[in-house]
Amino acid sequence: MTMLKDPSQKYRKFKPLHLPNRQWPSKTLDKVPRWLATDLRDGNQSLPDPMDGEGKWRYFQMLVQLGYKEIEISYPSSGATDFDFTKKLVSTPGAVPSDVWLQVLSPCRRELIRTTVDSLRGAKKAILHLYVATSPCFQQVVFGMTNEQQIALAVDCTRYARSITKDDPNSGVEQWAYEFSPETFSDSDKDFVIQICEAVKAAWEPSVDNPIIFNLPATVEMSTPNVYADQIEYFCTNMTEREKICVSLHPHNDRGCAVAAAELAQMAGADRVEGTLFGNGERTGNVDLVTLALNLYTQGIHPGIDFSDINSVIDIVETSNKIPVHQRAPYGGELVCCAFSGSHQDAIKKGFSAREAAGLSKTDPWIMPYLPLDPRDIGRNYEAIIRVNSQSGKGGVAWMIKRTLELDLPRGLQIVFSKIVQKHTDMLGRELQAAEIKALFLDTYHLEKNPRFHLVDYEINADRTTSPAPAAEAGRTASSRNLRRRFKGVIEIDGNEYTIEGIGNGALSSLANALKSLGIDLDVADYKEHSIGAGRETKAATYIECTAANSNLKVWGVGIHQDVVQASLIALLSAASSFLDSRSASPVPFRPKKSTAADQHLVPTAEAGPSRIEPLRRQVLAENEPASGADVQGSQVVARLEEAAEKGEANGHAK
Ligand SMILES: CC(=O)SCCNC(=O)CCNC(=O)[C@H](O)C(C)(C)COP(=O)(O)OP(=O)(O)OC[C@H]1O[C@@H](n2cnc3c(N)ncnc32)[C@H](O)[C@@H]1OP(=O)(O)O
Numbered sequence: 105m106t107m108l109k110d111p112s113q114k115y116r117k118f119k120p121l122h123l124p125n126r127q128w129p130s131k132t133l134d135k136v137p138r139w140l141a142t143d144l145r146d147g148n149q150s151l152p153d154p155m156d157g158e159g160k161w162r163y164f165q166m167l168v169q170l171g172y173k174e175i176e177i178s179y180p181s182s183g184a185t186d187f188d189f190t191k192k193l194v195s196t197p198g199a200v201p202s203d204v205w206l207q208v209l210s211p212c213r214r215e216l217i218r219t220t221v222d223s224l225r226g227a228k229k230a231i232l233h234l235y236v237a238t239s240p241c242f243q244q245v246v247f248g249m250t251n252e253q254q255i256a257l258a259v260d261c262t263r264y265a266r267s268i269t270k271d272d273p274n275s276g277v278e279q280w281a282y283e284f285s286p287e288t289f290s291d292s293d294k295d296f297v298i299q300i301c302e303a304v305k306a307a308w309e310p311s312v313d314n315p316i317i318f319n320l321p322a323t324v325e326m327s328t329p330n331v332y333a334d335q336i337e338y339f340c341t342n343m344t345e346r347e348k349i350c351v352s353l354h355p356h357n358d359r360g361c362a363v364a365a366a367e368l369a370q371m372a373g374a375d376r377v378e379g380t381l382f383g384n385g386e387r388t389g390n391v392d393l394v395t396l397a398l399n400l401y402t403q404g405i406h407p408g409i410d411f412s413d414i415n416s417v418i419d420i421v422e423t424s425n426k427i428p429v430h431q432r433a434p435y436g437g438e439l440v441c442c443a444f445s446g447s448h449q450d451a452i453k454k455g456f457s458a459r460e461a462a463g464l465s466k467t468d469p470w471i472m473p474y475l476p477l478d479p480r481d482i483g484r485n486y487e488a489i490i491r492v493n494s495q496s497g498k499g500g501v502a503w504m505i506k507r508t509l510e511l512d513l514p515r516g517l518q519i520v521f522s523k524i525v526q527k528h529t530d531m532l533g534r535e536l537q538a539a540e541i542k543a544l545f546l547d548t549y550h551l552e553k554n555p556r557f558h559l560v561d562y563e564i565n566a567d568r569t570t571s572p573a574p575a576a577e578a579g580r581t582a583s584s585r586n587l588r589r590r591f592k593g594v595i596e597i598d599g600n601e602y603t604i605e606g607i608g609n610g611a612l613s614s615l616a617n618a619l620k621s622l623g624i625d626l627d628v629a630d631y632k633e634h635s636i637g638a639g640r641e642t643k644a645a646t647y648i649e650c651t652a653a654n655s656n657l658k659v660w661g662v663g664i665h666q667d668v669v670q671a672s673l674i675a676l677l678s679a680a681s682s683f684l685d686s687r688s689a690s691p692v693p694f695r696p697k698k699s700t701a702a703d704q705h706l707v708p709t710a711e712a713g714p715s716r717i718e719p720l721r722r723q724v725l726a727e728n729e730p731a732s733g734a735d736v737q738g739s740q741v742v743a744r745l746e747e748a749a750e751k752g753e754a755n756g757h758a759k
């Protein structure tokens with residue numbers, strides 16, 4: 105089987121209406137239409153397994169809660185399921201709010217119209233909807249009828265419908281409305297449509313207070329949306345007694361343009377739209393009411409429908425239709441509020457930071473790269489916005505850490521940690537979940553447990569013994585020299601305790617100095633801190649970037665503690681631990697360097713190892729030195745994840 109080389113014989117170009125004076129292109133969409141949800145009729149009739157009564161009941165209640173006031177509930181003459189459901193709905197007290205219209209569909213067949221009307225006995229507000237296809241194709245292929253015969257059928261059925269509904273005081277329904285659909289409208293001759301609708305209107309005799317609904321379907325979408333809009337404008341401007349008519353749209357999505365068609369056709373004068381949630385319906389579906397409503401909302405117009413808990417709506421829609429809502433479905437799809445790619449994440453993160461910095465609230469203007477709708481307005485949280493895979497960059501990773509740990513990583517650390525994350529995503533070939541990234545961070549920077557270093561005890565005092573300041577400090581006062589600090593403490597490394605001492609300008613540099621005595625020679629190159637939380641629960645987060653002496657090796661350390669000094673010491677030990685681990689997948693046991701002139705404060709309190717750390721460190725550095733001084737942390741977590749990947753440990757993710 106092949107596609108035709110020249111399809112022009114088989115498929116004829118759609119002939120658009122000639123409407124040179126069209127007005128709709130200069131109109132804007134600024135009012136909410138009357139919505140009709142036909143999920144329980146057009147949507148339901150297209151399902152492989154149509155809903156049972158219970159399913160319809162649940163779906164109907166959802167539509168009511170969302171705010172729909174006109175709901176097409178059934179095709180009662182189709183059989184017991186729809187007939188019984190309709191009867192149950194109208195006879196159950198309180199099941200239908202008094203401002204909700206129940207719509208039912210019937211073909212132009214007297215006996216079926218009778219059954220349809222009977223099913224509604226007990227309803228407060230009911231719309232009887234009749235249809236007959238008016239296109240040449242249907243006239244010839246399906247009915248074998250002329251225009252005149254079709255008009256006669258439509259008029260006869262409308263008169264009959266009228267006699268058993270609004271003209272019958274015993275119909276059992278408080279208020280009747282009537283809808284007529286020239287099915288296949290968009291493929292019909294426009295003047296014939298006007299003719300048949302005028303005849304139906306005359307037969308029904310609508311009023312301004314109770315207008316007749318002319319529903320103009322694109323039963324099969326056949327052309328571009330502007331052509332449909334022209335057809336609607338033509339109908340609106342050529343029908344008499346426009347004030348007694350509600351013009352309704354019923355677009356299908358065969359060409360994927362149903363939403364556009366519905367929007368342009370409203371600009372062309374339509375008052376009402378029939379569709380379904382997430383566009384379920386015959387073939388490619390009906391127009392999607394969620395998209396239409398939220399398109400209005402993102403233009404600052406409340407659609408009158410409440411999608412503030414869209415996940416619950418999706419749950420019911422999916423359960424009822426047994427068809428999943430596509431992950432890319434506008435607004436509602438699982439992936440639409442979510443960015444994986446680095447530059448998108450970066451822009452979104454900056455957008456949120458700017459919002460936060462400006463102190464903007466939920467109701468302030470939404471100016472956000474890549475996100476047309478604030479996910480919180482439809483009940484989505486911000487956690488799901490950014491997800492991390494191999495296409496992600498530092499912005500996304502930093503966002504995750506901010507969301508999960510409340511840590512504002514400095515730019516340098518973002519760059520380093522995102523490379524670690526990247527290694528994992530590349531290696532695993534999949535997205536990393538927020539919890540995994542959080543665990544990776546905690547582990548990489550030894551935040552839950554530093555496996556190698558433990559500060560057993562320490563004190564930091566002003567150092568009174570320091571000799572006079574060197575030449576560079578000659579200008580300083582005596583009191584500033586007294587700011588020098590002496591660190592004295594006991595540190596446990598790989599299970600062995602060492603007493604160390606060091607002097608520096610502050611707590612951090614005195615500990616760094618003390619560590620030198622163990623052969624751990626780190627210069628603090630960058631330091632950042634911020635608070636986490638507020639009040640009594642406030643903690644300090646400290647980030648330190650260290651350079652290993654005489655090498656390009658750079659390591660980051662992170663410390664979190666209620667006490668800001670302790671946070672910085674922990675951060676330095678976090679860096680020191682990573683420095684020792686270097687790139688080796690399995691940690692090399694620590695052996696302290698024997699005391700030298702520079703190590704005058706080293707006082708081992710436990711058995712010292714047989715070899716010195718310095719040669720070992722040199723060896724590790726020589727083997728692992730990154731050309732550009734790149735970070736080498738996270739290797740052990742990589743090893744563990746590799747193991748997990750081999751075992752095939754999979755991860756699901758929440759919506
Ligand atoms: C565009 C739409 O979505 S229209 C709604 C479509 N929905 C449904 O069809 C769901 C419910 N339908 C049904 O249960 C059945 O089709 C019924 C009960 C309506 C009719 O069943 P049957 O009598 O067995 O007829 P069947 O379905 O085989 O064929 C349809 C018949 O109705 C005719 N028909 C089709 N549309 C209409 C109409 N709008 N008005 C009058 N007759 C029509 C067809 O020409 C055909 O007539 P024929 O038997 O003389 O050839």
Ligand SMILES: CC(C)C(=O)C(=O)O
Pocket residue numbers: 146209235285287288319321322323354356
């Ligand atoms: C009955 C009509 C309105 C219909 O469902 C259609 O044309 O798609």
